[in-house]
Amino acid sequence: MKKWMLLLCACITSHTYAQQAATLSVSDNSNLTINRNIYGHFSEHLGHCIYNGFWVDSSLHVEKQDRIRLDIVKALQKIHIPNLRWPGGCFADEYHWRDGIGPRGSRPKMVNTNWGGVTEDNSFGTHEFLELCELLHCQPYITGNVGSGTVEEMSKWVEYLNFDGVSPMTAQRAANGHAAPWKVQFWGVGNESWGCGGNMTPEYYADQYRRYASFAKNYPGSPLLKIASGPNADDYNWTEVMMKQVPNWMMWGMSLHYYTLAGDWGHKGSATNFDEQTYFSALKSCLHMEDLVRTHSAIMDRYDPAKKVALVVDEWGIWTDVEPGTNPGFLYQQNSLRDALIAATTLNIFNNHCDRVRMANLAQTINVLQALILTDKEKMLLTPTYHVFDLYQVHQDAHYLPVALNSPDYTLGKEKIPAVNASASKDSTGTVHISLVNLDPAHAITVSTQLAGVTYKTISGKVITSAKFNDVNTFDQPNKIVPQDFKGASKKDGNLVVTLPAKSIVVLELK
Structure with a gap:
């Protein structure tokens, strides 16, 4: 009996050692570089990401430039965020950019039908966003409206942003206080066109992309890096159709959206009150990103063996139930050590696939989903996920090993x-x-x-x-x-x- 117990103990000890x-x-x-744009972020007109996040009431007792909150700016400067995606998200395909320029008092209001049904006063628009990006020393990534907009509307927005000549758009830009062009490069042609961006088929969207992208012009000194609305998670047919129907030269990148879930879309689970089974399920969901990147990349390789088209994972992160007592349309959730592990694991996946993944955007920067920063009036805190991006910034533009x-x-x-x-x-x-x-x-x-x-x-x-x-x-x-x-x-x-x-x-x- 004693001999059997000793053997059992020895087996247990051996198993434990192997596990450690x-x-x-x-x-x-390798001759690859980890593109700094993998470490990008995303800020939508959703909940308190823009309003009461970046853009605060003039009466709030924090340091500001105009209404841009500067303690947030300084925190993001410290981690050298390379780019910021705006204005959405689903909001992008109901956003009409002309409503967000000119004197703020005369800008028309609208209903944000995607996120809470709140009134959007358009006080934060194109000029405010680009001023924010200048303060952050980051590249703006603007998503144009394909779902409810027009080809002309998108074309004129690009001209307003990038043309350095004489035209009605440049005259209007100068009248609004910015004579010089901003030379915005990253340009998204719609968002989630398979869903909230129009519920399109991939064949229909591929034709729409070709049309809209044709009129999003490259002005002198301002070549656009155009990003197509790509697949939802494991919709591999969407990738196949896009790569087959859109020439490589027409798009710099194609997006991929995937959210980590601990449960399912109906019951995503608490951000803070979870057991080990829920913890494990979230990590398993996170690791599925590896399969997605591999499979979508393999499809892209068949049509683009030179890997000219980037895979742009411009929405990712963990999505949980909102914090109790908060507006369910505002997607406010806490951020735990588990979420930091998810962020670090995902960034490792992106680094290891830097041959194809050359841009990514965590959703979202402040007060929404897997946020870097949470605010409560004058208070601000940095989440565990923020600290991951702080440590991982050393990989930006570094030689991949x-x-x-x-x-x-x-x-x-x-x-x-x-x-x-x-x-x-x-x-x-x-x-x-x-x-x-x-x-x-x-x-x-x-x-x-x-x-x-x-x-x-x-x-x-x-x-x-x-x-x-x-x-x-x-x-x-x-x-x-x-x-x-x-x-x-x-x-x-x-x-x-x-x-x-x-x-x-x-x-x-x-x-």
């Missing part, structure tokens, strides 16, 4: 997912950064890493973790989850050995 070990190899043998990972599984019941994911890059100074995520909520995992063609003398790092996977930052406790110095990496027998705490994100710097 991973191997990683990093090589310097391919990784090969052998990860143990994180098992719950009869289901399992890889416990560890990673990506790596080398910046212009030769410094190597490795971002690692341990999804296992209970076990630390040791990763033994071989670095081929990489030399370094020093190792430093930062870690994001917390006691519970549903921990959050609150206005009373805004720094519960913040990056901390990481001391769990060392050089051993020529390898880099890293011990990842349970449910953690680690970014290492090798110099």
Whole structure:
């Protein structure tokens, strides 16, 4: 009996050890760059993202430029957001840009039929958005109205933005206070045309795209990078039709929208009150992004083997039920350590597919869905997801280093997912950064890493973790989850050995 118990204990110990070990190899043998635009963001006229987010009442006691809230601007400057997508989202296809220019007092109001049925006063329009982007030092990404707009309306908006000559549009722009063109490059031709943007078939939208894109002109010094409305999640037929019917030269990119869900669209689950099964389900849903990117990319490769057309994942993130007591049309949710793990994992996926994924936009920047920032009147807090983007900014425009990972599984019941994911890059100074995520909520995992063609003398790092996977930052406790110095990496027998705490994100710097 005692011998049997010893054997059983030995088996358990062996199993536990296997669950705690991973191997990683990093090589310097690619010619790819991780496009900084993968780290983009999205701000729609939805809830309190624009209004009472970026754009506040003049009586609010915070530092402002005009009505743009500057503590938010400074926080986003710190993480070097590369681009900002606007005005939607579903709102884009009911937005008529001329309503948002000229004296604010005379701008017509409208009903935001997509998000809460609230009145939109159009006080935040084209000039205000582009002033915001100038303050953020980021590229504007504007989505034009295909669903309820006209070809002429979109064409004139491009002219208003980009033409540096004499025309009625440039005269109107100057009269509104901006004589010089903004030279906006990123231009979306509609949004979710399969759904809220018109419920179109891919064949119909492909024809509409060709028509609208033809009249979205490239003015001197302002070539447009046109982005087509691409598939919803795993609608692979949409990608097939678009790549077949639209010439590669007509589009810089094609969008993909996919949201992580812990449940289903009817019952998405709480942002804070969830158990391990819900935690696991959300992570499994997040990891489906890998399958989506691979499969859509394979379809694109058949029509575009040179990979000229970018896959633009311009809406992604976790979508939960709204916080109790808030307007269900405003999509306000809290942001937990779990959500930071989802953000870090997704960014690792994008980094590892930087040959095709060259732009992405987290939904959404402030107070909506997987937000970087939450506000309550004068108060502001940075979410755990914000801190992921802070640590991961080192990958922007860096040389991509391919990784090969052998990860143990994180098992719950009869289901399992890889416990560890990673990506790596080398910046212009030769410094190597490795971002690692341990999804296992209970076990630390040791990763033994071989670095081929990489030399370094020093190792430093930062870690994001917390006691519970549903921990959050609150206005009373805004720094519960913040990056901390990481001391769990060392050089051993020529390898880099890293011990990842349970449910953690680690970014290492090798110099």
